[in-house]
Amino acid sequence: MKLLAYATAATLALATPAFAKIATGSTVSDMSVVDSEGVTHNLSDFAGQRVILEWTNEGCPYVKKHYKTDNMQDLQREATADGDTVWLSVISSAPGKQGHKDNVQVAQWKAAYDVASTAVILDEAGDMGQAFAARTTPHMYIIDEDQTLVYQGAIDDNSSSNPATVDGATNYVRAALANLDAGEAVAMSDTQPYGCSVKYAS
Amino acid sequence: MRTVFLTLLMWLSAATSAFATTSLPVDTGKVEASLLSSHYTVAPGQTFQIALKTTLDEKWHTYWRNPGDSGEPVQISWVLPDVLSAGEIVWPLPYPIPTGPIINYGFEGAPLFPVDFTVADNAPIGSVLEIQADVYYLVCKDICIPEEGTLRLILQVSGEAELNDANAAEIAEAINRAPAAIDIRVSMQADDGALSLQFADLPSTVADGNFADAYFFPYDNTLLAHSDPQTVTIGSDGLQIDTTASFGWGEGFDTPQQGLLSFDLDGERTGRIVTVSTGAPLAIGLDASRPAPDGAGSIGLISALIGAFIGGLILNLMPCVFPVISLKALSLAKSAHAERSIARREAWAYALGVFATFALLVIALLIVKATGAALGWGFQLQNPVVVGLIALLLFAVGLNLIGAYDIAGGSYQGAGATLAGRGGLTGSFFTGALAVLVATPCTAPLMASAIGYALAQPAFITFIVFMALAAGFAAPFVLLAYAPGLLMKLPKPGPWMVRLREVLAFPMFAAAIWLVWVVGNQAGIDGLVLVLMAMLSFALAVWLIQRRGIWKLLGVAAIVLAVALPFTARTVPASASGAASINLATDVWSPDRVAELRADGRAVFVDFTADWCVTCKVNERLVLKTNTVKQAFIDTDTAFLIADWTNRNDAIARELEAYGRAGVPLYLYYPAGDNSVRAEVLPQILTTDLVVKTLKGS
Secondary structure: OOEEEEOHHHHHHOOOOOOOOOOOOOEOOOOEEEEOOOOEEEHHHHOOOEEEEEEOOOOOHHHHHHHHOOHHHHHHHHHHOOOOEEEEEEEOOOOOOOOOOOHHHHHHHHHHHOOOOOEEEEOOOOHHHHHHOOOEEOEEEEEOOOOEEEEEEOOEOOOOOOHHHOOOOOEHHHHHHHHHHOOOOOOOOEOOOOOEEOOOOO | OHHHHHHHHHHHHHHHOOOEOEOOOEEOOOEEEEEEEOEEEEOOOOEEEEEEEEEEOOOOEEEEEEEEOOOOEOEEEEEOOOOEEEEEEOOOOOEEEEEOOEEEEEEOOOOEEEEEEEEOOOOOOOOEEEEEEEEEEEEEOOOEEEEEEEEEEEEEEOOOOEEOHHHHHHHHHHHHHOOEEOOOOEEEEEEOOEEEEEEEOOOOHHHHOOEEEEEEEEOOOOOEOOOOOOEEEEEOOEEEEEEEEOHHHHOOOOOOEEEEEEEEEOOEEEEEEEEEEEOOOOOOOOOOOOOOOOOOOOOOHHHHHHHHHHHHHHHOOOOOOHHHHHHHHHHHHHHHOOOHHHHHHHHHHHHHHHHHHHHHHHHHHHHHHHOOOOOOOOHHHOOHHHHHHHHHHHHHHHHHHHOOOOOOOOOOOOOOOOOOOOOHHHHHHHHHHHHHHHHOOOOOHHHHHHHHHHHOOOHHHHHHHHHHHHHHHHHHHHHHHHOHHHHHHOOOOOHHHHHHHHHHHHHHHHHHHHHHHHHHHHHHHHHHHHHHHHHHHHHHHHHHHOOOOHHHHHHHHHHHHHHHHHHHOOOOOOOOOOOOEOOEOEEEOOHHHHHHHHHOOOOEEEEEEOOOOHHHHHHHHHHHOOHHHHHHHHHHOOEEEEEEOOOOOHHHHHHHHHOOOOOOOEEEEEOOOOOOOOOEEEOOOOOHHHHHHHHHOO
16 A cells, blocks of 8 residues: 655645756756846857856845955956856846846946956846756856856855855865866866855745 | 843842843844743753744744755854853754745744753852853845844852743753654665655554655755655655755765654654665565665675575585485485486486475565565464474474385385485475475575565565575585586495484484474474374374275374374464573563663663574574673673564564564674664674673773
8 A cells, every 4th residue: 555645845845847956067958048238148159168157146145245255256357367258147036036136236236346247147037047956146057168067056165144254265166167277077066055045936 | 022021021030139041132133032041050960951042023934954955054152161061952843944946944933942051060059150152043034134143141050950940841842842863764875866765663653644744854965955855655664755866975975864854743743853874775565566776785686696695505504404405415425326317317306396495485475575474584484383394294204214114115215215205306306395494594694684685675686586595505416416526426325324314313303303392482382292292193104004904094194183283383472581591681672672771871782583593592502691691791781682583573574674684693782872773783603702792892
């Protein structure tokens, strides 16, 4: 006699389709996204370039930790300095939710924090976030020249929201980029992301 | 308003005493936090509790020790005087909190986080204890706010501890509601992104249907994908949860992990802390046709086959099989010097008998297993009827060997008189069958894990492992028949064979006596007498059958009576005496008893034994019942528990299965003051030295 029961919470939460992440080491499928300037980008446009994705939400304390200390902006500048790496900051907050921004607000935010990403993607429907299974802000992804996902997870190994913890933390993104520059495989390619949850439309 | 009231209360109490058992509340924004102490005054050496109480604004939540997909756990950092030491937070039962596609684990309402404190023995009476807690928590609704605060309490050390009834009651209730640890077997396996966990020996209520909504919260953040559904399958002996593995499995989980199994029991939500290890899937009473995933930690099929083959070889040397085996050797010696083709045919007939009997036993075992009864290898010897019949059979064979009768019409086919009293192929076949029947309970160490492995596998795998066992068992004889050199080395036939055959009757009688003793243990003194009566009846039949006419018919009737008698034997409940002795008290094993004794801080030794298990009896006689060992038990205050498997017992069968065994002996040792779930497993062949060393922890 078999009896099947589903855990309540899981069934409640999963009225939406499964929220499965892309396996590290697999090729990302093409998708087209629109940035805050109204420009449409296809992921396939960036074949041959390195792409870094950063999920962000200005109101989130963990995001603030990295922006108020200039930690995120320094990394953006550092990574894109070679002129051949693309940094996309992605905002998947639904309208009315924390961190949601229109074009003007993005411009203001970029100016206020001296944000150095290549483009800010407006993903208010959450399609791009769901495709990558972005869970937290910040949640970081690195796609290499062959459009292979080579890193996903936290920005560093200190999951506190206290800005003082930025110093002395091991920055996983920086380490992964160093691995790639040296032509090696990424040593830490999959870490547990920390932060606030991405504010999807529920 | 509440804050004002509390502050007022504080002032009022401050007027009477400078000490506070409840801290001033701190409102950090969305949360109002305070500390509660279970005592007004504490005594040196005493343990008491301080709880962090957090009252959250409606719909806001804080996080459990593993926050799930995002978030941060509640954190308390204590600043304490030297004479105080703080324990771990007793976490309340968390809830899965879904927001969109993300699942977090946390709390709403007014969760309490109790912490045990111990006062040093040398704390000066009258001294003041200033206790400070720096608390930090991330509090979220749709957005998250990190909040922190500092809380202070002042207590006094006094010769007599004085309870704050209201606080103590509130803390006690929180501790009672918090998940308690239980010692059940939990195993997990990840395969290609799929994660499966089996929880065995849950409360019996699991199967009664008033158990629902099981959900597993791991302590480790990287064990499973929090936002994926957990599919629960309830079996008769536990449950299985299937979900998605997380990337922590890239490294694997070599050390046991802790987690929380939450469920609704009789409509009330509760939870238990369990320890889960990576290992072979546990049987939880689902239908046996389910393909078992190849979990790490279980022996592989190839090594099981090899182990089974070697085990089969070793079986030939077992004391309970030896008399039967020597018969076979004898008949081979006879045919060695005749036609080699005859020797080969006989060897193959013997092998066929071995294979056929193993196959029958496995099929019977699988059928019984499928019907849900907990059995183990050697089950045919757990039934007094079967044991009685085998005893009768051995007695009959003994009589035949010693020359009391001869079914083959007066001319012995040499000395290879066999079970059915016939020589040649049929005889060889039945010798093989008999050898298997008496061999099975002697699970040699190598065979134990192979059988354990096989029984946990799908039917087909079980079958081929047992066939490997049969192959190993029959191999020496087939080899003998095919190696002319070896055969020629066997001595020439002659009158010595008749002598040897007569001598061999005595081990048969000895084996019969042992089995009669087993029946006596199973079916009491009446059962024992029944079997002896059957033997008498058979002996009479042998004498009558050699007469003529009516006497011969009476003889046949006596045979029928002899065979029928053992069927009237009835199992009586095992007595609780076991291996009791004058100066070492023993106790009957049960999982609860083990837990009870361990809770009292005693070391526990468990002897899984059965009357029909020769190895067990040898170990008991030569090691466990010696004065040296008994003295070691008394010196170390180790509890001696006996799990007697002479008669069928589901709990024992399950425990054996948990340790990957299908038969006895199994010796377990739980050191004192160690709270690991699994016991140390001692070897199947004990020595006095080894047991004493184990007990004394050297």
